[in-house]
Amino acid sequence: MKKRVYIAVLILLMVMSLSQVAFARKGVGIVWTTETEIVNEGASHCIGYGIYNPWDEDVTATLSVSDELKGIITKEDTDPKFVPAETYHDQAIPVEFCFKLARVYARDCLIGGMLCEQTCSEPQVEYSGSILAVEEQTGGATGTGSATSLGVSVPLKIKVGCNAHARDYTPVYVVVIIIALLLIGWILYKKQKSNANKQEWQ
Amino acid sequence: MEIQKESLVLVVLVGVILFSLYGVTHQVAQFEDLNQQLTGYQAVETTASRVQIQAYLAIAKSSNLSAGIDFGTIAVLPIAQANGTGNYNPITSNVTEYNITVSTDSNTAVDFCIRANAPLSTAGGAATIGLGNYTWANSTTTTALVPAKFGKPINTSFQPETKGVSPGQSDHYRFWLNVSAAQEPGFYNNTIFFRAVPTLSPC
Secondary structure, three states: OHHHHHHHHHHHHHHHHHHHHHHOOEEEEEEEOOOEEEEEOOOEEEEEEEEEEOOOOOEEEEEEEOHHHHOOEEEEOOOOEEEOOOEOHHHOEEEEEEEEOOOOOOOEEEEOOEEEEEOOOOOOOEEEEEEEEEEOOEOOOOOOEEEEEEEEEEEEEEEEEOOOEOOOOHHHHHHHHHHHHHHHHHHHHHHHHHHHHHHHHO | OHHHHHHHHHHHHHHHHHHHHHHHHHHHHHHHHHHHHHOOOOOOOOOOOOOOOOEEEEEEEOHHHHOOEEOOOOOOOOEEEEEOOOOOEHHHOOEOOEEEEEOOOOOOOEEEEEEEOOOEEOHHHOOEEOHHHEEEEEEOOOOOOOOOOOOEEOOOOOEEOOOOEOOOOEEEEEEEEEEOOOOOOOOOEEEEEEEEEEOOOOO
């Protein structure tokens, strides 16, 4: 009788461990709060994402941007992240991406890059791509077949903002102020010198 | 007379400086106005209103799919529609063991996409099995007959497939392979990528 109970417990334990293996799941998740951002040309902008794993196996995953956004990205943390099992979306591991946008709209400048005005008459420039969370590839077919890779992708569109403004004469004013100050200094210096000469003659 | 002339020049220069300072402040004010317009600033009392909408989705492969899509050792050629070893599980009424599940810890429905990196090939790519011979089918339910035989060929760019899979639901797969009589012996491998996107987003 005791032996039967022992065997039954053993079988139960085996079934339980097998079912664990059968239902063990490995995956990856992504948390995001934006799909479209407007960023002024010439400005930098960072966007935060989260990587999580609500499943029952640990996973190593990376977050990256698609090729369409590679040209404007300045900060991309592509190091693989270890995400423990049962990391839910509210405990997601934060990952930040930063973008720097070049000047893309034509400006009418009188001298080099100075005395410019901008009309923003061109159509809005935008960069469309996606942010990918991909689990590290594991396993593979033992004979003929395929390894599998799983990923989650969310869209991201960055629209380039344009600041329309009239011609900026600030550099001209600054140069005029400097010249006027120099002239004033020169006149005062000359005046002081001539006074000193007069005193010497007397 | 000389002193009067100098004084006049000095007065004019001070005037020029004052005018230029006014010009600079006017330009700065213009740009500040522009920035305020851009940020929605208004010269009235305001109360900020803010909401952040968060979206999240997670998916996972079944253990059989994690282990890879295996066609085993094929000893008799030619063979048409060789089954992936997980296509039919006799213990569970011949349902497929290949599936991807959308976690219940998700708040958006999901579209799935699939692609292969390259044709199945031996190490170094000496011999290949074209992707036209590698077919797949999928469905959000599974029985011995669903996903139905023999699907469509896989290719190297992402193909949108099942749309609008809700949190808690699974997408089930079957895979088949044709091998011609002239195929060289060897181990043929590639990688299959599965991608989930928020529903109606591009792959």
